Amino acid sequence: MxxxxxxxxxxxxxxxxxxxxxxxxxxxxxxxxxxxxxxxxxxxxxxxxxxxSQYRQNIDLRFLNIRQFYFFCKMIRFNFGNNVRSIILSNAAPAVRQLILFRKQIEPFTHILPNLERLTLIDHYDDELDLYLPLISILKNLKELKINFIKNKNETILSSFITQMLTDNFIYFDHIPKRRRRDTLTLEKLSLTGTGYLKLTPIYNETITHLTIEIENTDDLVIIFTGFDYLQYLNVNLKQLTVLSSNLCNFLCNQRKVQCLSLIDFRFQARWHPELLSFNQFISILHIIPNLQNFSCTLKSETNQKEFDNSDYINIEKWRNLCIKFHNLINLDCSIKCILNSSNGSETDFVQIIANISRTSDRSINIHIYYNNENINHMKNY
Structure with missing residues (x-):
């Protein structure tokens, strides 16, 4: 009773x-x-x-204890897997090695989650690469993939595997015009962070519009510019901004005008030596992306601040000419970090160049240079 x-x-x-x-x-x-x-x-x-319904469509399994995690897996497997559009998984405590546990619980993955569009993997271990990357080419509705790798990893193995994955698993890579088509590929947004700096081989892709990646040098950057036909947003962490290698220079010279016409938003950070890469060489790299609208960069140098005094990189007219040459440019933000004190090697934001270009017919250019050394409030306005 x-x-x-x-x-x-x-x-x-x-x-x-x-x-x-x-x-x-x-x-x-x-x-x-x-x-x-x-x-x-x-x-x-x-x-x-x-x-x-939104709580079934967008699943965030971070911060769950093991009991809660298994409950969610059961519900996905038997109740609403078809409804799931987005999943976030993390290896962070309390659910340690959540990525492995989830794959063991959700099998067959593509059958249980046929409508998955966004997959985010946080604190990914390098020994888990074969768990999710092979799914990319068979998840028919996957539009976005974000993977963040843990800091303690074998970067050599990881970098090699990721590069091979990019070329073999789901991104076209044959030389133009011998292009392979993969009609089932739908991935539009790809973010790979914590991989270590990748050395890319020639690649070709027709689906990705947003890319975040870590690469070795300028040659790899140009490979991205020339290999992704529909790329609109690019966020890159370069190990070193360098002069183009002779092989790549010859390739660009022998081709018809090689340009990435779709790219409108480009952000990167890199170490570089201003004495080895002139400002004109810096601009020549950007000429590959003529329709640029938003440009942001952080340049880090071991050069002492005083050695920048006569550099073109802090010449206001050089930056003004850059803004004029790029007819679609609206916003520019460049920070130069250098050594403030050679004795302790500390970095400082030595100079920041910010430009706003009006959309009106006169395209007026408003450029500010901020000097951020002893006096943080000191500003020169042009």
């Missing part, structure tokens, strides 16, 4: 709860974790389930 009474009471509470307006339900949900929302509300009426 007591069990029947409890069951009846729960049913009455559930029915009363189901009558609440959506606005009240959403306020309640804002105070709960996704785990508690799914666990508590999953078996209630259709209207309420529609209200909380």
């Amino acid at each position: 007591r069990d029947k009474h409890l069951s009846s009471s729960k049913k009455i509470v559930s029915m009363s709860f189901e009558q609440l307006p959506d606005e009240i339900l959403l306020i309640i949900c804002s105070y709960l974790s996704p785990f508690h929302i799914i666990k508590t509300f999953n078996d209630l009426n259709y209207r309420l389930n529609c209200t909380i």
